Every structure is written in structure tokens, then in C-alpha cells.
Amino acid sequence: MMPRLKWFAWVAWFLLPAALSAQPDHLLARIWDGVQQAQAQTATACGTVVETRSSPLMARPLVLKGKFCTEGAVRFWLEYLPPHALTVRFNTDLLNATGSDGQTEILEIGSGVRRAQATFSREGSIAGLQKDFSITVTENEREYEMKFVPRTEAFRKRLNFLVVKLNKRTFLPRSIEVDGRSGVNSVFAIDITSTNEKLPAAIFEVKKSQ
Numbered sequence: 001m002m003p004r005l006k007w008f009a010w011v012a013w014f015l016l017p018a019a020l021s022a023q024p025d026h027l028l029a030r031i032w033d034g035v036q037q038a039q040a041q042t043a044t045a046c047g048t049v050v051e052t053r054s055s056p057l058m059a060r061p062l063v064l065k066g067k068f069c070t071e072g073a074v075r076f077w078l079e080y081l082p083p084h085a086l087t088v089r090f091n092t093d094l095l096n097a098t099g100s101d102g103q104t105e106i107l108e109i110g111s112g113v114r115r116a117q118a119t120f121s122r123e124g125s126i127a128g129l130q131k132d133f134s135i136t137v138t139e140n141e142r143e144y145e146m147k148f149v150p151r152t153e154a155f156r157k158r159l160n161f162l163v164v165k166l167n168k169r170t171f172l173p174r175s176i177e178v179d180g181r182s183g184v185n186s187v188f189a190i191d192i193t194s195t196n197e198k199l200p201a202a203i204f205e206v207k208k209s210q
Contacts, residue, residue, distance in 0.1 A: 034171035047192040055184045075204040096206045
């Protein structure tokens with residue numbers, strides 16, 4: 001099964017606009033406006049993902065290739081291809097992770113996602129987020145890069161840092177890097193190949209119980 005920390009990389013995209021509001025300087029304001037506009041204009045998105053996973057205990061990095069689709073901030077589907085087959089579905093409340101053995105792990109994470117979004121949208125949320133993370137933003141000719149380093153123990157015990165890179169033209173994600181306290185580092189290279197297509201409901205169907 002996929003380590004739970006990796007799910008944070010995908011859920012992090014749902015929370016990105018709130019995170020960007022934590023340092024309201026000119027660069028962040030520009031990114032904030034762009035992300036808001038991109039999310040308003042992008043009802044659905046599909047593409048490919050390549051995860052490169054490494055750790056001191058691995059002789060060589062593990063490369064996993066897959067495809068994904070998202071629908072707003074309430075549904076996503078991720079399927080890794082053999083030989084590392086894994087399917088992850090999130091739909092409103094539930095997250096399912098199904099391995100190559102056909103076994104499915106079921107987690108209720110929707111309430112946590114909504115609680116975080118509601119917290120970040122309230123007055124005073126900027127100070128709260130800055131208490132949890134140190135946030136650094138840079139840019140180059142192609143992309144914006146945001147690095148989140150935990151300040152509080154609640155996040156530090158799981159995460160060393162999180163890096164999100166955005167396409168500078170579209171403000172859509174190019175990559176997400178998660179560096180965990182377990183020693184595992186995963187970089188998700190994201191290529192969005194289509195947007196605003198009608199997606200079959202079946203790809204987001206989740207099991208509610210075993």
C-alpha cells in the first residue's frame with residue numbers, strides 16, 4: 001500500500017490557495033490570483049505522473065509511472081501501472097487505496113480536508129499557517145516554486161519539507177516533492193494533458209466498507 005504521507009502530496013493541492021495567502025507580498029499575491037483563476041477555470045484535469053521515490057535504505061530510486069484525473073477539490077483518481085500497480089481514489093469523504101493484490105484500504109479524510117480548508121479561509125488563518133510552516137517562494141522563467149518547512153511538532157514528526165512547483169503560464173502543478181521524516185523522499189513529476197473534459201463517474205467510485 002502507499003504510505004499515508006504520499007497521500008498528503010495530492011491532498012496538498014486542494015489546500016494550496018490557502019497556503020499561498022500566508023505571505024501576502026507581491027509575488028505571492030500574483031501566484032494567489034493565478035491559482036484562484038486556474039482553479040475557477042479548470043473543472044477537471046487529467047494527465048500522467050512519474051513518482052521517483054528514494055531513501056538511504058534503497059539501493060536505487062524506485063520509479064513509478066501512472067495516470068490521474070481530478071475533479072475540483074472533491075474527487076481524484078490515481079493509477080500506477082505494473083509492475084507497481086496501485087489505484088488511489090478520493091471521493092468527497094473517502095479515500096481508497098487498492099494494491100495489486102486486490103486489497104483495499106479505506107480512509108475517511110474528507111472531514112479533515114474540509115476542516116483545513118475552512119480554517120484557512122477564516123480571518124486570522126494567515127498567522128495560524130505561518131505558525132505551522134515557514135514558506136519560501138521563488139520563480140524562474142518557467143515556474144513558481146513554493147517550499148513549506150514545518151515549524152510545529154505536529155508536522156515535523158512526519159514531514160521535513162514539501163515543495164510545490166507551478167507552471168508559470170497556467171498556474172497548474174508541475175511537480176510535488178514530499179520529504180518525510182522516515183527518510184523517504186518522493187518527487188511527483190506531473191504532466192497535465194487535458195482539462196475540462198467530462199469524466200466518467202465510475203473512475204471516482206469508492207468502497208465505503210470492506
